[in-house]
Amino acid sequence: MNTIVKDIYVKSCVFSDVIEMHAYLSDPLKIKDKSNIEGLGFFSDNYLDEFYAIKAANQQMNTTMFRQITISISPVGNTCTDKEYMKIGKEIAEYYYKKGYQIIWYLHKDTPRHHLHLLLNSVNFRTGKIFKQSLKGLNRFKVHCNHILHEHNLEQIQMSVEDMLDITPHELSEGFEIFEIFDEVIADNATVFEELFDEKNTSDDEYYSAYDLTNLGMTTCPSTVYYTSATYEETIIPEPKSTLQEGNTMDYTIEKKEVPALKTSSLPSEVLENTCLVIDASKNVNFTVPSNCDEDKLKDIINSVEPIPEHDRATNAKIGIASIAELQKRGIDLPVYVDTSTNINIEFDDVMSSDIFDTTFTEK
Incomplete structure (x- = not known):
């Protein structure tokens, strides 16, 4: 190698x-x-x-x-x-x-x-x-x-x-x-x-x-990326005129010439109307437990949840940065937020029968 x-x-x-x-x-x-x-x-x-x-x-x-x-x-x-x-x-x-x-x-x-x-x-x-x-x-x-x-x-x-x-x-x-x-x-x-x-x-x-064949190269892990809103109307973005290709700064530069600009595809309308694009790559874990569940046992359950691996988070971060560049290429200056959080949602199975709704409201 x-x-x-x-x-x-x-x-x-x-x-x-x-x-x-x-x-x-x-x-x-x-x-x-x-x-x-x-x-x-x-x-x-x-x-x-x-x-x-x-x-x-x-x-x-x-x-x-x-x-x-x-x-x-x-x-x-x-x-x-x-x-x-x-x-x-x-x-x-x-x-x-x-x-x-x-x-x-x-x-x-x-x-x-x-x-x-x-x-x-x-x-x-x-x-x-x-x-x-x-x-x-x-x-x-x-x-x-x-x-x-x-x-x-x-x-x-x-x-x-x-x-x-x-x-x-x-x-x-x-x-x-x-x-x-x-x-x-x-x-x-x-x-x-x-x-x-x-x-x-x-x-x-x-x-x-x-030979040690256990560590032979770089790997990336695929991740699911999607817009937070599933429905949108197509918005046609005008295609830019051809752009001038910049010459290389090496001594043997290539002659400058006109090259056709890349065609841009349609973007979701919410991307154009809102102030940011959100890429949801989060991990959600849902638990339903009895309200009398042992506290230590509940802690063990929560601690057993594996967060999103770092290599997946790194891949998602690259996707976010690449999305910013792609949007800028299309003439749209928007921040891109990539959610790579690990969320644990706990629901108590008998919450409706508890007296939580009868408690007196306080500022605290």
Whole structure:
């Protein structure tokens, strides 16, 4: 299993994209602890304010906002603690910081294969120029990373520089799965299985004893998402005119050209009329118990209820953020609330025969 690095290009010309990106990368369900976010090139922990200040001071508010690099270190021989991951993240991030770029790194722990994300301010705080990097520059970054991985006795980057770079112009409206490089990790896992299968055909079962196949990659769990209101009238949203494709900030940019805008489908009318969209992914457990139920037994019943697993909550959070981006793409600025609560509802079977309704009303 290999160490995978991906520089993913996103068309982002408004600062709200930086805010969305940071919100996703710093999601508490992913980082687990605030200590798993650090930055270089900042005077305080107000990373977004200082990102903005550098852009505003250099009058670069309508250009590419950031670069995002995902680093998934091979689990082979990897026993890194959170502090070691963050130390590696800092050592890797210093490559761009020394060149004059603010950079934040995040440790994500919501998948079996823990991984790092680097968020780079596209404006150089020394020169005020926009970030550009050639293939040679990316190769120097690869060499820099490999020196660090070698010092920590970890698998080095074997993939080519071309494979490390994704120059397809992505948009945040696509969702955030592209930054988690699920496809690359799955492909890497498939290669491992393929090699094991090929080797199995020419050797005995002892070959497998050296491999741990219990933790081979990232997984996501499906969740049910639905609007809180089941009935709605169709509302037709006018299709926007074609938009101008932003050029990549790599040296070998693609010529700008007109591309047809995506067609937008109908949205429920309550989404357009109300002030928010609610995605209900909650878990509801209903109990009916006799009113004379033993108190300790009732507590045991309540405590036996398993809350929604963290990986499900993380998936639902991503769906919420992706929904915001999708709505904004359609010209609708609405907050999205994702309910991932675990609710326990208790009903006493003889409540109607109790004297609860006969009690005297008090303010308390």
